Amino acid sequence: VTTYVNAINAALLSRLSSLQKPVVFGQNIAAGSRIGGLTAGLDELGEAQVINTPNCENTLTAMTFGVALTGRPACFILKQQDFLMLGVDHLVNTFNALRNRTLEAPCVFLMVVVDSGWEGPQSGMNNISSLSDLTGIPAYFASGLEETPQAFEAAFSGAPAFLCVSQAMFKRELATRDDCELAASGFGFNVYRTKADKSPSGTAVIATGLSGLQLLDKSGKAPPEVGCILNTFRYPLDIQDLMRFVPETITRVTIITDEKRFSHPLTSLAKSAFLVASRSISFVIRKQERAWTIPGAEAEILSILGTRD
């Protein structure tokens, strides 16, 4: 049993220590609480260049690309993902200018997603899938005990990547539920059986973003009808690949998200799943209990998707 912040800190240190002369920067990453422990121990990494920066997110976003352009691994750490919006020019335009080249060095934007739900105007942007679609940069999520090291490894594999961690779960103890067992892994997701029965029935839950943390946490409350959980840690997802892992005996799929709005990419995901499914499945998109959303969005999405029994 470990806390979530310890798990992501361990994954970060492990990745950085495996790289040659990484450059890591961000505000307060080597001072004070070190972002609540997220970046603890960074300044003791021998080869890493660790820099506490001024508040210049636009330039820091650009610098991440600039450092990686020279062949050195770069990691920009943000304590709140909303501030990355100050660097959208670079996430869209600079990345676009670099698309024809191979960035061999990791180029990672590690951000704390404010997913605790009640920040309101303080945090308006955790639609990471929309950001990923807008920029063309894949997103990885530390969305569980198994998924955290997987997400870090994938994000630090070379091409530019968003790497997202949950603020809400920082201090929570992380342990896989007793009634869950890892049954299989696909590209960017893990499949858990929640019942001893090898032919699970009922509902399959596809957890997107960081929402899987809530389900797989020991204290989480998965509804009793859940037969299996597909916990994703990457966006975009290959929906056909994902659906291959939904057992034939499953009659219903629920897609859950921690995003503050039902974004177009998520709607597309659900719609694609609906189209790809070759058997009778109904879809419900359920917002996380305390997430903010646009009034009426859920009904609108359901009207787009329809249901099929």
Added chain:
Amino acid sequence: VNNQKLGFLEEAITIRLYQAVINKRNLAGRYQIPIHLAVGHELIAVALRHTFHLSDSLILSHRNVHYQLAFEPDANSILAELDLEPEGISKGNYGLMNMINVKRRIVYTSSILGNSFGVACGVALSHRDSRPAVVWVVAGDGAIEEGSFSEALLIAASMGLPICFLIEDNEWSLATHVSERRVPVRLESLCRAYGVEFIEIKNHVYEEILEGMSRARNIAESCAPALIQVPVTTLGGYFVSSGDSKSERRFVNYHAGAIKAWKPEDFDELFFENDVLKTLVKQMQVRSDFKLTCTKELVSLSS
């Protein structure tokens, strides 16, 4: 010394020549991509080429053709890039406004005003411990209006980056003169506020530009940023209608398209009135065989 100076002038004229070719091809409707020329800016590019060390990096803006032509001996590969041909310097993938040439250390170019300052800071941070590499980032007086400029000065000074900000100040942004769009920006004061060394070139004279660049590079090499401001008159004589009255016409730095009145057929027609290159040609004995070669190249490439 005179031979060396003559050599610099001939380099600048060669850059002008290829710009004339590009302009004529543009007038003929050859290009699918936007073309930005730098007529009048050539001496700055030549001076930078002679200040630049092999370990340095160069980061450019949308108006970069003079540097591309100064740094790449094979001008045909530049022309091919404008045609988006695979033989182009960037394999036809970048066109003009984002053209890179990694072999010549032009590592990044952005068509977005103010975009390249931050990327340059990243490259400089990576090179900070591998002296004497210096990063040059070129922009105009329009780009310094972007917020990214102030951020980059702050970061460069705070992190002690080996970076030279080279600002070509032609006082125009599209069809708007600086006096029409903003208060004067006293770069010297701004630099002082951030602790960045400011070098002002007062006259567009080759020796002065070269000396200023050399100073800037020495400062940057010791891991302190420097900013060098070079005044430049962008020529072109391209006028467009403005306001409600179609008879009212005003000077534009031909951002809006090709220089319609400029279709040089021989060496002498490469130059404009009040053109620094024209003045230098008058002052110095340009070799007649060089003139002849220029005219032949002009005719050959324009046909």
